[in-house]
Amino acid sequence: MLQDLELTLKHIYEARQLISPHIRKTPLLEMPELSALAEAPVLAKAENLQITGSFKIRGAANKLLHLTPQQKAKGVLTCSSGNHGRALSLMAQKLGVHAVVCITEAVPPNKRQAILDLGGELIVGGKTADDALIFADQLEVERGLTMTHSFDDPNAITGQGTIGLEIMEDAPQVDTFVVPLSGGSLLSGIALAVKSANPKARVIGVSMQRAPVMIESLKAGHVVEIPEEPTLADGLAGGIGLNNTWTFRYVQRLADETITVSEEEIASAMFHALHHHHLVLEGAGAVGLAALLAGKVKSSGQGIAVVLSGGNVNLPVLIKIASQKLAV
Numbered sequence: 001m002l003q004d005l006e007l008t009l010k011h012i013y014e015a016r017q018l019i020s021p022h023i024r025k026t027p028l029l030e031m032p033e034l035s036a037l038a039e040a041p042v043l044a045k046a047e048n049l050q051i052t053g054s055f056k057i058r059g060a061a062n063k064l065l066h067l068t069p070q071q072k073a074k075g076v077l078t079c080s081s082g083n084h085g086r087a088l089s090l091m092a093q094k095l096g097v098h099a100v101v102c103i104t105e106a107v108p109p110n111k112r113q114a115i116l117d118l119g120g121e122l123i124v125g126g127k128t129a130d131d132a133l134i135f136a137d138q139l140e141v142e143r144g145l146t147m148t149h150s151f152d153d154p155n156a157i158t159g160q161g162t163i164g165l166e167i168m169e170d171a172p173q174v175d176t177f178v179v180p181l182s183g184g185s186l187l188s189g190i191a192l193a194v195k196s197a198n199p200k201a202r203v204i205g206v207s208m209q210r211a212p213v214m215i216e217s218l219k220a221g222h223v224v225e226i227p228e229e230p231t232l233a234d235g236l237a238g239g240i241g242l243n244n245t246w247t248f249r250y251v252q253r254l255a256d257e258t259i260t261v262s263e264e265e266i267a268s269a270m271f272h273a274l275h276h277h278h279l280v281l282e283g284a285g286a287v288g289l290a291a292l293l294a295g296k297v298k299s300s301g302q303g304i305a306v307v308l309s310g311g312n313v314n315l316p317v318l319i320k321i322a323s324q325k326l327a328v
């Protein structure tokens with residue numbers, strides 16, 4: 001099943017070697033309430049505690065460390081819903097590379113400020129991810145920048161795959177992996193790692209009900225475009241690129257199942273993480289937890305790992321959710 005894919009476990013180990021000085025090995029936390037509910041031990045991979053507040057630093061570091069001196073001298077460019085732009089800005093700053101981050105109007109203020117604080121050049125490239133991408137393509141040509149895609153890039157996939165290695169080392173018994181899904185580098189990388197080691201491992205992708213582009217594309221059998229909708233999971237919003245070359249194929253091959261969650265389920269998961277685990281999650285980081293809390297993941301005797309992919313929530317949003325839930 002994995003044989004005809006270009007990327008292998010070896011590439012993920014190489015990525016780990018390269019990026020380990022720049023990332024944090026995040027904890028794998030026990031989740032007692034969820035384990036009772038899922039009738040299997042549930043462990044949470046706390047990438048919300050990762051440097052820059054999301055797993056994106058893994059792929060961004062791997063990408064930047066692969067650039068040639070010429071590419072570094074000219075600078076890098078990305079289109080981002082915020083977290084990749086932030087991770088890229090940090091790594092670029094460390095390596096003395098200029099980073100241009102093209103965002104959409106939907107990116108919340110906390111994510112914009114973080115990019116600016118790290119010296120990234122921030123440009124609002126349009127209303128939707130597709131508009132921003134067209135704008136970025138022009139900039140790439142005009143300024144000779146190197147495009148560093150947040151998901152559709154082999155270095156992004158193998159960088160995110162290092163999460164799979166860490167989970168397997170800490171909990172080799174886990175055989176079900178619940179992973180937030182948007183462009184699909186996170187799912188592709190983790191699935192490639194864990195399925196290489198255990199062909200019986202199941203990988204489940206979770207998106208929000210509001211415009212889950214990857215899931216609709218899987219159903220259609222080709223990449224589709226659907227209008228973006230406002231969602232708590234802003235980190236998952238946006239298209240997967242009509243010229244998608246890597247992740248659509250990989251997710252098609254590697255995802256065993258997909259699940260969608262409602263805004264209410266995402267809010268409940270964010271509150272659950274805060275209240276029971278003192279963990280701050282952004283909506284995108286909470287969708288896997290939301291699927292488990294809603295009883296949407298079929299239990300597995302051996303163990304479930306859920307990836308808490310990010311914690312960069314705009315604080316007023318979290319405060320509003322917490323006060324609403326506490327008032328009930």
Ligand SMILES: *Cc1c(COP(=O)(O)O)cnc(C)c1O
Pocket residue numbers: 054055056083084150151180181182183184185186187235236282284285309310311
């Ligand atoms: C980017 C991101 C995702 C989705 O990752 P993909 O590789 O695009 O599927 C999930 N959660 C958070 C917090 C993210 O920043």
